[in-house]
Amino acid sequence: MTADAPGTDGAPLLVLDGVTKSFGAVAALRGVHLALHPGEAHALVGENGAGKSTLVKILAGAHPPDSGEMTLDGQPLRLRGPADARAAGIAVIYQEPTLFPDLSVAENIFMGRQPLRGLRRIDSAAMNRDAERLFQRLGVRIDPARPARGLSIADQQLVEIAKAISFDARVLVMDEPTAALSGVEVERLFAVARSLCERGAAVLFISHRFDEVFDLCHRVTVLRDGAWVSSDPAADLPIDEVVRRMVGRDVSSLYPKQAAELRDTLLEVRGLTRAGVFTDVSFSVRGGEIVALAGLVGAGRSEVARAVFGVDRYDAGEVLVAGRAVPAGRPGRAIAAGMALVPEDRRQQGLVMELSVERNATLARRRALSRLGLLLGGAERAEARNWTRRLQVKAARLGAPVATLSGGNQQKVVLAKWLATEPRILIIDEPTRGIDVGTKAEVHRLLSELAGEGLAILMISSELPEVLGMADRVLVMHEGRLVRELSRAEADETSIMYAATGQGVTA
Amino acid sequence: MSRTDTGAPERATGNAPTDPDRPRRGLTERLLAVRELSLLIALGLLVLVTTVRNDRFLSGQSVKDLLLGCAILVILAVGQTLVIVTRNVDLSVGSILGLVAFATGSLFLSAPGTPWPLALVLGVALGALCGVVNGGLIAVARVPALVITLGTLYAFRGVDYYWASGRQINAADMPPSFLRLGNQTVLGVPVLFLVALVVVAAVGFYLRSYRSGRELYAIGSEPAAARLSGIPVGRRVFAVFVANGALAGLAGVLYAARFGTLDAAAGTGLELQVVAAAVVGGVAIFGGSGSAYGAALGAVLLTTIGSSLAVLRIDPFWQQAVVGALILAAIGLDRLLALRVAARLRGRSAHGA
Numbered sequence A: 001m002t003a004d005a006p007g008t009d010g011a012p013l014l015v016l017d018g019v020t021k022s023f024g025a026v027a028a029l030r031g032v033h034l035a036l037h038p039g040e041a042h043a044l045v046g047e048n049g050a051g052k053s054t055l056v057k058i059l060a061g062a063h064p065p066d067s068g069e070m071t072l073d074g075q076p077l078r079l080r081g082p083a084d085a086r087a088a089g090i091a092v093i094y095q096e097p098t099l100f101p102d103l104s105v106a107e108n109i110f111m112g113r114q115p116l117r118g119l120r121r122i123d124s125a126a127m128n129r130d131a132e133r134l135f136q137r138l139g140v141r142i143d144p145a146r147p148a149r150g151l152s153i154a155d156q157q158l159v160e161i162a163k164a165i166s167f168d169a170r171v172l173v174m175d176e177p178t179a180a181l182s183g184v185e186v187e188r189l190f191a192v193a194r195s196l197c198e199r200g201a202a203v204l205f206i207s208h209r210f211d212e213v214f215d216l217c218h219r220v221t222v223l224r225d226g227a228w229v230s231s232d233p234a235a236d237l238p239i240d241e242v243v244r245r246m247v248g249r250d251v252s253s254l255y256p257k258q259a260a261e262l263r264d265t266l267l268e269v270r271g272l273t274r275a276g277v278f279t280d281v282s283f284s285v286r287g288g289e290i291v292a293l294a295g296l297v298g299a300g301r302s303e304v305a306r307a308v309f310g311v312d313r314y315d316a317g318e319v320l321v322a323g324r325a326v327p328a329g330r331p332g333r334a335i336a337a338g339m340a341l342v343p344e345d346r347r348q349q350g351l352v353m354e355l356s357v358e359r360n361a362t363l364a365r366r367r368a369l370s371r372l373g374l375l376l377g378g379a380e381r382a383e384a385r386n387w388t389r390r391l392q393v394k395a396a397r398l399g400a401p402v403a404t405l406s407g408g409n410q411q412k413v414v415l416a417k418w419l420a421t422e423p424r425i426l427i428i429d430e431p432t433r434g435i436d437v438g439t440k441a442e443v444h445r446l447l448s449e450l451a452g453e454g455l456a457i458l459m460i461s462s463e464l465p466e467v468l469g470m471a472d473r474v475l476v477m478h479e480g481r482l483v484r485e486l487s488r489a490e491a492d493e494t495s496i497m498y499a500a501t502g503q504g505v506t507a
Numbered sequence B: 001m002s003r004t005d006t007g008a009p010e011r012a013t014g015n016a017p018t019d020p021d022r023p024r025r026g027l028t029e030r031l032l033a034v035r036e037l038s039l040l041i042a043l044g045l046l047v048l049v050t051t052v053r054n055d056r057f058l059s060g061q062s063v064k065d066l067l068l069g070c071a072i073l074v075i076l077a078v079g080q081t082l083v084i085v086t087r088n089v090d091l092s093v094g095s096i097l098g099l100v101a102f103a104t105g106s107l108f109l110s111a112p113g114t115p116w117p118l119a120l121v122l123g124v125a126l127g128a129l130c131g132v133v134n135g136g137l138i139a140v141a142r143v144p145a146l147v148i149t150l151g152t153l154y155a156f157r158g159v160d161y162y163w164a165s166g167r168q169i170n171a172a173d174m175p176p177s178f179l180r181l182g183n184q185t186v187l188g189v190p191v192l193f194l195v196a197l198v199v200v201a202a203v204g205f206y207l208r209s210y211r212s213g214r215e216l217y218a219i220g221s222e223p224a225a226a227r228l229s230g231i232p233v234g235r236r237v238f239a240v241f242v243a244n245g246a247l248a249g250l251a252g253v254l255y256a257a258r259f260g261t262l263d264a265a266a267g268t269g270l271e272l273q274v275v276a277a278a279v280v281g282g283v284a285i286f287g288g289s290g291s292a293y294g295a296a297l298g299a300v301l302l303t304t305i306g307s308s309l310a311v312l313r314i315d316p317f318w319q320q321a322v323v324g325a326l327i328l329a330a331i332g333l334d335r336l337l338a339l340r341v342a343a344r345l346r347g348r349s350a351h352g353a
Helices: A052-059 A082-085 A105-110 A124-138 A153-166 A183-198 A210-216 A239-247 A301-309 A331-338 A344-349 A356-362 A361-367 A375-388 A407-418 A437-451 A463-468 A492-502 B027-053 B059-086 B092-111 B118-143 B143-166 B175-184 B191-209 B212-219 B224-229 B233-259 B272-281 B292-311 B314-351
Strands: A016-021 A028-034 A041-045 A069-074 A090-093 A173-174 A203-206 A220-226 A227-233 A264-272 A278-286 A290-297 A318-322 A324-326 A340-341 A426-428 A456-460 A473-478 A480-488
Touching: A016 A052, A028 A041, A028 A052, A028 A203, A028 B118, A041 A052, A041 A210, A052 A090, A052 A173, A052 A203, A082 A090, A082 A324, A090 A153, A105 A124, A105 A153, A124 A153, A124 A183, A153 A173, A153 A183, A173 A183, A183 A203, A183 A210, A203 A210, A210 A239, A220 A239, A227 A239, A239 A492, A264 A301, A264 A456, A278 A301, A278 A318, A278 A456, A278 A473, A290 A301, A290 A344, A290 A437, A290 A463, A301 A331, A301 A340, A301 A407, A301 A426, A301 A456, A301 B314, A324 A426, A331 A340, A344 B118, A356 A375, A356 A407, A375 A407, A407 A426, A407 A437, A407 B027, A437 A456, A437 A463, A456 A463, A463 A492, B027 B175, B027 B292, B027 B314, B059 B092, B059 B191, B059 B212, B059 B233, B059 B272, B059 B292, B092 B233, B092 B272, B118 B143, B118 B175, B118 B233, B175 B191, B175 B233, B191 B212, B191 B233, B191 B292, B212 B224, B212 B233, B272 B292, B272 B314, B292 B314
Parallel strands: A028 A227, A041 A203, A041 A220, A090 A173, A173 A203, A290 A456, A290 A473, A340 A426, A426 A456
Antiparallel strands: A016 A028, A016 A069, A220 A227, A264 A278, A264 A318, A318 A324, A473 A480
16 A cells, blocks of 8 residues: 655755766766655665666765765755765665674674763663664564674664664665565564654665555656656556556667577476575576576576586586486586586686686686696687687787776676587576677677577576567576566566566465 | 673573573674683693693793793784784784884984983884884775785885894993883883783773774774775774884884894894784684784783793794694684584574564
């Protein structure tokens, strides 16, 4: 039920006007408007990468906006750092908990604001009591004196919430706080948010769960590709319309996959389960086919890919390559069986940034290239030249460190590294994240070519146009489960978004 | 340790382990206490074994020598704790000590009438200045402290050598009142050791009871989160290097008072002993945990090992090996404790459904 919207005709509490933020060449926010009224719960919705988290960071004082105005109570608001945002009464609950594992829960809540006694000493007893009181208000039982290390994600999130409400904030920003919480805990959180609203605070709530959005919020603002789309009272806005506004955009700029002849099933996954991460995931990919794994961030897609490749363990299920089982937790065996994984986080998982292009490109093939256990430069260089030429990597020279390359070219080096192992199955996680449009098209052309050569490709992508342009079939994940399988004909932005947000899926 | 009980007999700890008289102190603090207790036990065992073999080990003079011997290492280890807790390290302390010691000697050489308290203040100030150089370079260059202080280790030592240019300063060049500082005792306890105790107590109290002290742990525990919670990370880290420099300066002045004979090589290689003392004392090398008390105990333990091996007439070669084994044992113990705590916490965090 939507609560009666408080008067939006009165003076707003916090206003963002024309806020713009770019990271390098990527525009994360383009002229965003947002007005939060006292006593209002306001929802911010948008696809992955629509700029929601950037907006949160700006409100938190973690990023300064490039341009645009912010006012609080009609006064200009300039945030030079997180401390300023706190002082202004803006509390933020981040998507990822930001706790200090070595410190006690109570210290985490009151860091920098610990209650004091004589000589400005910290009054630990009072601090623990205050923390206890906050937890009582939230209706949870967490020992305030225990260290934060080892708390479950849900408990960490609850500590974050306790921290935020301990401020008596005038503006509470919650960036997907409910992803790890149980139904009861969500209800308690909402009760706290409502009581804050009743006291005249404003709540900005970011979530992909529409039932929660419409349960809590009075108004809904939609962002798309970093730009403001609309702000409307929640009561006047059907869910269909929200989804349409979130995704509606042009897809023509993308390279479509060429039709390829489908061959035998190369990769088969049966009942893959890892407790608390993903459950009963089964699918297969045939040679020449590109299968996309779609879903929201945190739905468990990358975790499934890592488990299939053997980097992460799984509790149940099996993985078969061309009908033969691959042992769990053994990436070496997966590579031998012809699998390759191009990870999402290039810097941390895909490349050794300080090493040269040629070293990186041949890293996964060291054994095949070595003679008597030694890696001799000639073989490495020849191999690297071959692949980097084919992928058109733009590097000053092959000996240059990978760190000096652009994001798109780094991605190509990661691809070169894995293609050099001559895989039959390519698992690729967010193939074009953070790279420019031109290189994007090249990567798409290349994936299409590879499928044409008979590779089975499993592509994880959060960009719907990419999914729609490239995939023969789309598998949609929602909260650790495979909830829909869509053929190329069935898949469109609305159907994928519906499934990904858990609409029309019985839990 | 003046922590009052909250008075609530039933604390919400979910299914706490079957531990009827569960201490009311937080798990974090109890862990530290366990860590410090194990050091005390090790120290006690060492003294016991050595005394059994040679009863003169616990004689007044021998204990006095021991306390005198560990005072400087204790001060340095406590300063290093401040730095390590923030996930940094300062390798230049040995060179700062050497530079300040030589500067103190030179001061008395050129101005024989200088009162020793003034020399003390100037020495601490010079140490702090070295700390400013370290902290400033780290803030500006955004290079890990390990690399910066490795550089200043050689730079400060270089300045020291250039200044000394082969000269040596002798005890005769320094006023007797200053030298007494290094050897005098109060009720049988060397003044040097009392100074070290004051430093330990002050730093330990600060780290435990003050907001900015707790922020140092926060910075070392999770630097990104520290920034997001509005902690002035850069300023705190800078201050920590200045404080550590000042303590190294203090140690340098005390070194001059104790040994009297000074050349440019004073304190060479001391930095590794200092880091070893902190690590043995339970200061996590990746920051976020450890206490000044633990680091001080680590320094006492390392010094005691040195003298007890000498008393037991064991080849000095073994001393190095024993210190190495001790560091590995300390790390092993930390790991073991961490695993046990983790297992216990897992049992507890299962609340609700």
